[in-house]
Amino acid sequence: MSTSADTPMLEIDGLEAWYGEAKILFGLSLAVAPGEAVALVGRNGAGKSTTMKAVMGLVRRRARRLALHGKDMAGLPTYAVARLGIGYVPEDRRIFTDLTVGENLDLGSRAVRPGDGGLIGPDWPREALFALFPNLAALQDRLGGQMSGGEQQMLAVARALVGRPALLLLDEPSEGVAPIIVEQMIGALAALKASGLSLLISEQNTALCSAVCDRAYVIEQGEVRWQGSMDALDSAVEPTRIFG
Amino acid sequence: MSLDALLFQAVNGLASASGLFLVAAGLSIIFGVTRIVNMAHGSFYMLGLYLAVTLAPKIGTWIGGPFGFWAGILAAALVVAALGALIEMTLLRRLYGAPELYQLLATFALLLVINDAALFLWGPEDILGPRAPGLSGSVMLLGRRLPEYDIFLALIGPAVLIGLHLLLARTRFGRLIRAATQDREMVAALGINEALLFTMVFALGAGIAGLGGALQMAREPASLTLDLSVLGDAFVVVVVGGMGSIRGAYLAAVLVAEAKALCTALGVVDIFGFTFNMSRLTLVAEFLVMALVLIVRPHGLFGRPQPPAARGGPAEPPLRPFSAPARLLALAAVALFAAMPLIGTLVSYAPVLALDMLVAALFAASLHFIMGPGGMASFGHAAYFGLGAYGTAYAVTALSLPTPLAFATGIGVAAFGAVLFGWFCVRLEGVYFAMLTLAFAQIVWSVAFQWEEVTGGSNGLFDVWPEWPFDSRTGLYLAAFVVTLAGLLLLRRLVFAPFGMALRAARDSRLRAEASGIPVARVRWLAFALAGAVCGAAGGLFAFAKGSISPEAISVGRSIDGLVMVLIGGVQSLIGPVVGAGAFTLLQDSVMRETDYWRALLGLIILAVVLLFPFGIAGGLSRGLRRPGGAR
Numbered sequence: 001m002s003t004s005a006d007t008p009m010l011e012i013d014g015l016e017a018w019y020g021e022a023k024i025l026f027g028l029s030l031a032v033a034p035g036e037a038v039a040l041v042g043r044n045g046a047g048k049s050t051t052m053k054a055v056m057g058l059v060r061r062r063a064r065r066l067a068l069h070g071k072d073m074a075g076l077p078t079y080a081v082a083r084l085g086i087g088y089v090p091e092d093r094r095i096f097t098d099l100t101v102g103e104n105l106d107l108g109s110r111a112v113r114p115g116d117g118g119l120i121g122p123d124w125p126r127e128a129l130f131a132l133f134p135n136l137a138a139l140q141d142r143l144g145g146q147m148s149g150g151e152q153q154m155l156a157v158a159r160a161l162v163g164r165p166a167l168l169l170l171d172e173p174s175e176g177v178a179p180i181i182v183e184q185m186i187g188a189l190a191a192l193k194a195s196g197l198s199l200l201i202s203e204q205n206t207a208l209c210s211a212v213c214d215r216a217y218v219i220e221q222g223e224v225r226w227q228g229s230m231d232a233l234d235s236a237v238e239p240t241r242i243f244g
Numbered sequence: 245m246s247l248d249a250l251l252f253q254a255v256n257g258l259a260s261a262s263g264l265f266l267v268a269a270g271l272s273i274i275f276g277v278t279r280i281v282n283m284a285h286g287s288f289y290m291l292g293l294y295l296a297v298t299l300a301p302k303i304g305t306w307i308g309g310p311f312g313f314w315a316g317i318l319a320a321a322l323v324v325a326a327l328g329a330l331i332e333m334t335l336l337r338r339l340y341g342a343p344e345l346y347q348l349l350a351t352f353a354l355l356l357v358i359n360d361a362a363l364f365l366w367g368p369e370d371i372l373g374p375r376a377p378g379l380s381g382s383v384m385l386l387g388r389r390l391p392e393y394d395i396f397l398a399l400i401g402p403a404v405l406i407g408l409h410l411l412l413a414r415t416r417f418g419r420l421i422r423a424a425t426q427d428r429e430m431v432a433a434l435g436i437n438e439a440l441l442f443t444m445v446f447a448l449g450a451g452i453a454g455l456g457g458a459l460q461m462a463r464e465p466a467s468l469t470l471d472l473s474v475l476g477d478a479f480v481v482v483v484v485g486g487m488g489s490i491r492g493a494y495l496a497a498v499l500v501a502e503a504k505a506l507c508t509a510l511g512v513v514d515i516f517g518f519t520f521n522m523s524r525l526t527l528v529a530e531f532l533v534m535a536l537v538l539i540v541r542p543h544g545l546f547g548r549p550q551p552p553a554a555r556g557g558p559a560e561p562p563l564r565p566f567s568a569p570a571r572l573l574a575l576a577a578v579a580l581f582a583a584m585p586l587i588g589t590l591v592s593y594a595p596v597l598a599l600d601m602l603v604a605a606l607f608a609a610s611l612h613f614i615m616g617p618g619g620m621a622s623f624g625h626a627a628y629f630g631l632g633a634y635g636t637a638y639a640v641t642a643l644s645l646p647t648p649l650a651f652a653t654g655i656g657v658a659a660f661g662a663v664l665f666g667w668f669c670v671r672l673e674g675v676y677f678a679m680l681t682l683a684f685a686q687i688v689w690s691v692a693f694q695w696e697e698v699t700g701g702s703n704g705l706f707d708v709w710p711e712w713p714f715d716s717r718t719g720l721y722l723a724a725f726v727v728t729l730a731g732l733l734l735l736r737r738l739v740f741a742p743f744g745m746a747l748r749a750a751r752d753s754r755l756r757a758e759a760s761g762i763p764v765a766r767v768r769w770l771a772f773a774l775a776g777a778v779c780g781a782a783g784g785l786f787a788f789a790k791g792s793i794s795p796e797a798i799s800v801g802r803s804i805d806g807l808v809m810v811l812i813g814g815v816q817s818l819i820g821p822v823v824g825a826g827a828f829t830l831l832q833d834s835v836m837r838e839t840d841y842w843r844a845l846l847g848l849i850i851l852a853v854v855l856l857f858p859f860g861i862a863g864g865l866s867r868g869l870r871r872p873g874g875a876r
Contacts, residue, residue, distance in 0.1 A: 090433070099419060107420065
């Protein structure tokens with residue numbers, strides 16, 4: 001890419017989004033630098049998931065600017081957003097339960113295509129994926145619907161990675177997952193960050209946030225209320241505003 | 245009956261099952277991915293047959309007859325697939341966010357347009373195709389001649405079944421179809437162009453149906469009635485097999501076709517001294533198969549429990565009693581209709597038209613009762629109209645009952661039919677309900693068509709004239725006026741009664757209603773039966789007004805007319821169906837009599853309504869021209 005290094009990987013300015021008739025986001029703005037991991041924190045219903053869905057074009061949205069590494073994506077349909085170089089790991093994982101693990105991974109494989117003009121992130125051949133998530137290696141022929149929540153979570157991340165995204169949106173990767181799997185997830189996310197991937201993580205688990213993320217945004221009622229470094233978050237914001 | 249006759253019919257049944265399976269499989273795949281039940285799917289079958297019959301001889305003159313036959317079949321399937329892609333891109337794409345009812349209506353409108361297009365292109369006469377070169381002979385088996393082509397067709401079904409299975413299991417396209425069937429949004433989020441996928445799936449489904457039709461070339465003539473008859477059968481097959489299951493569709497197609505074949509094989513049999521011509525009861529057999537399967541497995545052989553129906557569009561607003569001005573307006577309309585015989589002395593045609601309007605209003609109001617407050621959009625309401633009309637007509641002509649008693653008989657027959665069919669229908673929701681009601685209506689229509697001893701077959705029943713004091717035009721009109729008014733008031737009263745509230749609660753949330761102690765299934769069943777009874781009254785009035793009843797008057801077209809009336813008036817309003825019925829009757833009387841292609845005209849009107857107001861006319865007006873549903 002010819003764009004300079006200080007171009008943000010993800011740039012959101014004045015994002016508004018609706019669920020049907022209900023407006024959820026009221027002019028939200030944030031940015032993720034290349035190679036940065038950013039936490040999106042806030043109470044349930046604050047608009048974290050909606051922010052990610054709005055980026056992906058899964059809800060009705062409007063923004064002054066919505067761009068991936070300088071490329072505008074405000075008017076693009078969902079599939080085109082994905083092809084620009086964004087991997088999406090949704091809140092409830094949304095594994096294809098009737099497909100095997102291998103088939104789930106195959107479906108993700110062509111998100112970013114060379115020559116499409118998208119931003120191509122690090123390559124994740126199967127060996128690298130299974131090194132990241134050892135549990136998946138033995139489960140390749142298992143149906144998605146027959147996996148535990150933690151295994152599904154790993155598969156959801158892996159499925160997004162095979163598309164070679166440059167930016168990964170992770171919606172609550174530790175939700176409903178056993179503590180031991182959360183540990184593994186933290187390790188995997190740190191490895192992803194080390195590989196050069198940019199991450200935007202919506203999370204309520206402080207351990208995961210502080211282990212992986214550089215900066216944080218606090219969202220309340222569809223707007224950003226605080227932003228700063230991960231270290232400053234603890235002292236600056238009362239926990240009830242985030243986890244209430 | 246001998247064993248060889250049975251075998252002969254069994255092969256025949258398998259051959260029919262293949263055609264049926266191809267239509268049902270396409271319907272099922274399209275529904276899985278797009279969530280649209282394509283009412284025009286039988287039309288693709290019909291078009292496939294017409295195209296094959298036309299193309300095969302043409303291609304035959306270029307490349308030699310024997311190849312022409314097979315190339316014609318292939319070409320027909322491909323043309324239908326291309327047409328499917330075109331229809332998806334121009335029409336269906338605009339409907340994915342719309343409520344189910346609108347999707348069903350729009351694709352039904354397509355059926356009407358395609359039927360008239362076929363009438364325009366190929367004319368009203370059936371067209372026979374060439375015989376299959378190389379397969380026109382027969383094989384001797386157990387001393388019976390089995391047509392080779394039937395054996396070939398019997399093998400096509402399993403071949404396509406295996407082919408589809410391999411496509412779904414082994415190819416990326418198949419994986420995409422399976423994934424999109426579960427979660428379209430997630431497929432898009434993985435960078436897959438779902439619009440393109442939908443187009444390809446629709447083309448595939450249409451092509452398979454077209455192939456199914458084209459393959460019948462050597463077996464049955466191309467006919468304009470095929471679209472609806474095949475659609476009805478395909479709905480039965482899909483409901484029996486379980487929506488979304490390909491192997492279920494095949495098994496169900498075999499079951500249905502074999503049950504019919506068995507009836508044909510049995511021929512005339514004596515049971516307890518009564519003589520039954522079983523070959524006339526093929527449709528009853530179809531119904532029995534469906535009934536048995538649904539009693540044992542409510543979701544079909546391989547079906548899964550349906551997810552709660554996603555209700556498109558806004559929530560239904562609460563119903564309000566008339567405001568004072570509206571009440572005055574309604575009273576004025578009642579007075580106007582009561583005075584119609586006096587107006588008739590000035591404009592002699594007015595009472596005739598007014599009587600049509602009364603019948604239509606009662607019919608539409610009874611449909612609205614289950615559709616609006618009940619949330620169950622029936623695509624087969626003509627069945628109860630027909631049962632009422634035939635019941636009344638039979639009581640008058642064959643039983644010579646006095647007029648009021650004959651009328652009551654008609655209502656009783658309709659109510660019985662609604663109780664019987666309703667038991668099955670109210671267990672289903674949304675598109676499943678629509679499909680099953682349509683299938684039942686198709687069965688009632690076919691029974692009326694086939695059971696000549698009772699229904700008079702295609703001619704219907706004549707001389708259904710009422711006795712004194714209803715034998716004069718004024719007498720009949722006033723009686724119809726009183727009956728219609730009573731029916732409308734009854735339905736209105738019911739909607740505001742606790743029963744109506746329970747019905748509306750069940751519509752808005754089945755689970756919450758059940759948790760509040762409302763026996764949802766029973767409430768819906770009763771509503772269905774009541775609507776059927778009132779609809780039967782409309783049918784009885786119709787029979788008296790026309791003096792006759794024929795299968796044509798109770799075809800699927802009438803069911804759709806009712807839906808259009810309700811939609812024109814607005815589903816949310818209680819007075820809507822009455823206004824809609826009036827407007828529709830006027831429109832039908834003035835415009836549609838002027839053209840041979842009124843079906844296409846009606847179809848285009850429906851399409852215009854659906855595309856301009858994807859959330860209903862009432863909803864559309866209040867929402868202005870805002871984009872529907874956003875990006876979802």
